[in-house]
Amino acid sequence: MRxxxxxxxxxxxxxxxxxxxxxxxxxxxxxxxxxxHQVTLFATGDSRTSAELVAxxxxxxxxxxxxxxxxxxxxxxxELVWQRAPEFDVLHFHIDFHPFSLFSRxxxxxxxxxxxxxxxxxxxxxxxxxxxxxxxxxxxxxxxxMPQLNxxxxxxxxxxxxxxxxLAREGEDYLAFLGRIxxxxxxxxxxxxxxxxxxxLKVAAKIGEEDITYYRDVVSPLFDGQRVEYLGEIxxxxxxxxxxxxxxxxxxxxxxEPFGLVMIEAMACGCPVVAFPHGSVPEVVEDGRTxxxxxxxxxAVAALDRIASLDRATVRxxxxxxxxxxxxxxDYVAVYERLCRERRTATWRQRAA
Amino acid sequence: MRxxxxxxxxxxxxxxxxxxxxxxxxxxxxxxxxxxHQVTLFATGDSRTSAELVAxxxxxxxxxxxxxxxxxxxxxxxELVWQRAPEFDVLHFHIDFHPFSLFSRxxxxxxxxxxxxxxxxxxxxxxxxxxxxxxxxxxxxxxxxMPQLNxxxxxxxxxxxxxxxxLAREGEDYLAFLGRIxxxxxxxxxxxxxxxxxxxLKVAAKIGEEDITYYRDVVSPLFDGQRVEYLGEIxxxxxxxxxxxxxxxxxxxxxxEPFGLVMIEAMACGCPVVAFPHGSVPEVVEDGRTxxxxxxxxxAVAALDRIASLDRATVRxxxxxxxxxxxxxxDYVAVYERLCRERRTATWRQRAA
Numbered sequence: 001m002r003x004x005x006x007x008x009x010x011x012x013x014x015x016x017x018x019x020x021x022x023x024x025x026x027x028x029x030x031x032x033x034x035x036x037h038q039v040t041l042f043a044t045g046d047s048r049t050s051a052e053l054v055a056x057x058x059x060x061x062x063x064x065x066x067x068x069x070x071x072x073x074x075x076x077x078x079e080l081v082w083q084r085a086p087e088f089d090v091l092h093f094h095i096d097f098h099p100f101s102l103f104s105r106x107x108x109x110x111x112x113x114x115x116x117x118x119x120x121x122x123x124x125x126x127x128x129x130x131x132x133x134x135x136x137x138x139x140x141x142x143x144x145x146m147p148q149l150n151x152x153x154x155x156x157x158x159x160x161x162x163x164x165x166x167l168a169r170e171g172e173d174y175l176a177f178l179g180r181i182x183x184x185x186x187x188x189x190x191x192x193x194x195x196x197x198x199x200x201l202k203v204a205a206k207i208g209e210e211d212i213t214y215y216r217d218v219v220s221p222l223f224d225g226q227r228v229e230y231l232g233e234i235x236x237x238x239x240x241x242x243x244x245x246x247x248x249x250x251x252x253x254x255x256x257e258p259f260g261l262v263m264i265e266a267m268a269c270g271c272p273v274v275a276f277p278h279g280s281v282p283e284v285v286e287d288g289r290t291x292x293x294x295x296x297x298x299x300a301v302a303a304l305d306r307i308a309s310l311d312r313a314t315v316r317x318x319x320x321x322x323x324x325x326x327x328x329x330x331d332y333v334a335v336y337e338r339l340c341r342e343r344r345t346a347t348w349r350q351r352a353a
Numbered sequence: 354m355r356x357x358x359x360x361x362x363x364x365x366x367x368x369x370x371x372x373x374x375x376x377x378x379x380x381x382x383x384x385x386x387x388x389x390h391q392v393t394l395f396a397t398g399d400s401r402t403s404a405e406l407v408a409x410x411x412x413x414x415x416x417x418x419x420x421x422x423x424x425x426x427x428x429x430x431x432e433l434v435w436q437r438a439p440e441f442d443v444l445h446f447h448i449d450f451h452p453f454s455l456f457s458r459x460x461x462x463x464x465x466x467x468x469x470x471x472x473x474x475x476x477x478x479x480x481x482x483x484x485x486x487x488x489x490x491x492x493x494x495x496x497x498x499m500p501q502l503n504x505x506x507x508x509x510x511x512x513x514x515x516x517x518x519x520l521a522r523e524g525e526d527y528l529a530f531l532g533r534i535x536x537x538x539x540x541x542x543x544x545x546x547x548x549x550x551x552x553x554l555k556v557a558a559k560i561g562e563e564d565i566t567y568y569r570d571v572v573s574p575l576f577d578g579q580r581v582e583y584l585g586e587i588x589x590x591x592x593x594x595x596x597x598x599x600x601x602x603x604x605x606x607x608x609x610e611p612f613g614l615v616m617i618e619a620m621a622c623g624c625p626v627v628a629f630p631h632g633s634v635p636e637v638v639e640d641g642r643t644x645x646x647x648x649x650x651x652x653a654v655a656a657l658d659r660i661a662s663l664d665r666a667t668v669r670x671x672x673x674x675x676x677x678x679x680x681x682x683x684d685y686v687a688v689y690e691r692l693c694r695e696r697r698t699a700t701w702r703q704r705a706a
Binding site (some may be wrong): 057070071072073074075076078079080082096097098101102105107122125126130219323 | 388410423424425426427428429431432433434449450453454455458459475478479481483
């Protein structure tokens with residue numbers, strides 16, 4: 001198929017540093033190319049891809065955070081996509097509500113994967129106006145605040161199976177916390193769970209600008225370097241050892257996580273996940289197989305007692321079966337094809353009428 | 354005519370506090386209604402108008418300054434306007450580039466007044482994509498960075514002639530500075546000019562969040578309460594006495610001001626303007642009649658020497674002749690009618706072909 005992928009412009013594809021959406025768009029794009037599709041990626045010019053790259057703007061927007069520069073690049077992206085739309089079989093947007101009005105009024109099938117949470121106050125104000133626009137959720141749970149939208153399907157994320165591969169587990173025994181240091185990611189709960197289980201916690205996490213005060217006042221006093229060790233941010237090459245060596249990944253989140261890539265990153269390294277049942281968690285963790293979905297900290301501590309009974313090879317195997325970029329890309333191709341069929345049928349009906 | 358006015362959503366129309374664009378949209382809307390046109394105003398729900406009000410969102414966005422809430426309301430506005438577009442003869446947008454892609458692909462004539470400066474780095478990136486969209490500039494000078502765009506005309510701002518009326522000049526002699534305390538508005542130059550002229554300066558100005566450090570470190574030490582008195586922000590009712598009582602308004606700007614409402618506010622009170630020749634200034638101040646356009650601070654001091662020779666009644670008269678909301682509204686109706694004629698001709702040609 002001739003497929004346009006339209007990425008966010010805040011970061012490059014893939015991102016230089018953090019940026020879950022941009023990583024997923026990159027993985028999907030590369031996998032579609034590997035499957036033989038003709039893919040065009042609309043993204044910032046500092047992106048790297050084996051697809052055709054259309055540079056919407058030279059550089060990622062992350063360093064120009066004001067109103068005009070945030071909205072304006074999307075206006076440009078939409079116009080560039082519109083001008084080339086007839087060249088594609090399907091247009092796949094990853095930029096929230098931006099394409100809805102314009103691309104509802106043209107004939108090329110389009111869909112939008114929503115990557116964010118939908119329980120924010122402004123969401124119904126905008127999304128509620130577009131009950132017919134085909135959407136993809138990244139977990140079923142993500143849809144919950146807006147079930148009335150036109151959900152085409154759920155396509156859960158996947159990642160390249162060779163990106164992270166398990167190493168033999170050796171050295172000291174510890175639990176892993178990976179991601180961001182913020183209240184909703186549950187870093188305090190993770191520290192308490194590790195302490196109650198009598199295990200060391202290693203924390204590999206970003207501190208976002210909005211969380212600097214929280215880190216300084218609340219979290220950093222808990223990092224003693226002994227029972228709780230802070231490693232800073234780590235990249236993919238460090239993740240392999242970090243996750244392969246951990247007894248389990250703690251994911252005691254306190255928010256409706258739309259997907260949560262770190263869970264499947266852990267599984268890729270054979271590391272089971274102990275997680276609270278918010279957001280996508282029950283859809284990602286197979287309880288008793290790739291980890292445990294627990295209701296509270298006490299249950300988490302109990303789960304850590306029996307976590308050695310989980311087979312780490314099985315965790316990796318389930319990762320390959322459920323969370324590969326190929327599976328994700330195939331899911332998307334299925335929905336692309338369905339949208340094209342539906343569009344053809346609609347056009348045929350229209351002409352016949 | 355059946356006219357849609359589409360306002361910014363950052364402030365209500367008119368704004369609670371500062372907001373030049375929202376004030377102008379309000380004045381234009383009310384004047385068009387007074388002229389017998391059927392006007393619909395798309396704005397925030399806390400706006401006040403004698404036109405039909407479509408509340409795009411309940412409240413002004415100024416208190417929710419993050420990415421999604423800034424872009425999302427515009428996505429909603431565009432969709433709401435699109436859905437009702439066939440009810441109107443013309444759509445008049447005041448929301449920058451937002452309408453360009455969508456409204457280029459529908460038959461109702463539309464135009465966009467650009468209220469901001471166009472010499473910013475991101476401007477060509479977006480505006481350059483739309484060489485055919487009809488635009489209105491608020492001064493000829495405003496066009497200078499982007500002369501190649503499709504400028505339909507310049508319509509300079511106007512204001513209701515009864516909003517500010519001159520009072521008799523009495524009491525102490527002083528110069529006035531009105532607006533914002535920021536480097537580009539020239540507050541330091543104003544203080545130096547007043548000192549060199551041996552006159553008191555009264556400053557009625559807002560301190561924006563971005564200018565707090567500048568105010569604290571640079572400007573506030575210059576406010577001695579004697580030679581330079583700071584009055585804080587003032588509203589329209591205070592402006593009458595403030596401007597009527599001043600020997601002149603100092604407008605020693607250091608940036609390409611697209612219009613500069615304070616100049617015509619001063620004229621409304623019969624107060625002449627001494628201004629640097631940036632941006633719209635030479636188009637607004639009639640040198641030797643409603644004030645003096647001067648090249649530097651020395652010329653400003655010299656101009657203040659001869660400012661008593663300007664007749665304040667003439668300043669007010671020229672305000673009424675050149676800067677009324679009625680004149681502005683009539684200018685806009687002329688361009689609305691021209692766009693409708695051109696559209697009809699184009700449609701006729703298309704059908705004939």
